[in-house]
Amino acid sequence: MxxxxxxxxxxxxxxxxxxxxxDIPLDHKDAYTLLVAVILSAQCTDKRVNEVTPALFADADTPEKMVRLGQLRIKELIATCGLANSKSKSIYEMSKILIAKHGGEVPDSFQDLEKLPGVGHKTASVVMVHQFGVPAxxxxxxxxxxxxxxxxxxxxxxxxxxxxxxxxxxxxxxxxxxxxxxxxxxxxxxxxxxxxxxxxxxxxxxxxxxxxxxxxx
Known part of the structure; x- marks a missing residue:
């Protein structure tokens, strides 16, 4: 060649x-649960993430529920994913910002997504292409x-x-x-x-x- x-x-x-x-291997039902799953997938297998998210999403599948759940409980539920301390903080703070600045919805722009805690360009790209159909x-x-x-x-x-x-x-x-x-x-x-x-x-x-x-x- x-x-x-x-x-x-x-x-x-x-x-x-x-x-x-x-199909994208991370189990999710909407933009928010996909965003959380992708954050959890950093330095962690998709299989492990899919083992953790059912219990997490049973308690908190919206930003509002996640904030009520609290960072400590989030950390307990995602402990086996690794980097649980930083990931729980990112998910908790990200959820607060979604409520405060985006009406509880995941924004559909790279600029807004990449401003969220724990969300870099790769994570934003996954959400944009798989959830919003924007080429990435x-x-x-x-x-x-x-x-x-x-x-x-x-x-x-x-x-x-x-x-x-x-x-x-x-x-x-x-x-x-x-x-x-x-x-x-x-x-x-x-x-x-x-x-x-x-x-x-x-x-x-x-x-x-x-x-x-x-x-x-």
């Missing part, structure tokens, strides 16, 4: 064959790793990776592509299970590659 675009086109084709339809390409560690192994980006940082992927794939594909990349990265091109030479995609894209690819964090 001589160009990035040719590689991206083949990758898209192969991912569509493997995963024609994928959230880049996590899996996507950042694969984009480097597949020579779609130089891996300078996640911001650069996001910008490069947005140029290579049409905006109408971003929502599905981001989920496909993550799923493939978890199942086939893992951090330790592949070094850029082992998985089917790496072998097809770079059949003559013999040296491991060192990816940047």
């Amino acid at each position: 001589s160009t990035k675009q040719e590689r991206a086109d083949l990758i898209g084709q192969r991912l569509d064959e493997l995963y024609p339809h994928i 390409f959230p880049v996590d560690t899996h996507i950042h790793r694969l984009a480097q192994r597949w020579k779609l980006t130089n891996g300078k940082n996640v911001e650069q990776t996001e910008a490069d992927l947005k140029k290579l794939f049409p905006s109408k594909e971003w929502e599905l592509r981001h989920l496909q990349f993550i799923t493939y990265g978890r199942q086939h091109c893992t951090a330790r299970g592949c070094d850029g030479t082992q998985c089917p995609m790496c072998r097809e894209l770079f059949p003559n590659r013999t040296k491991p690819v060192i990816t940047k964090k």
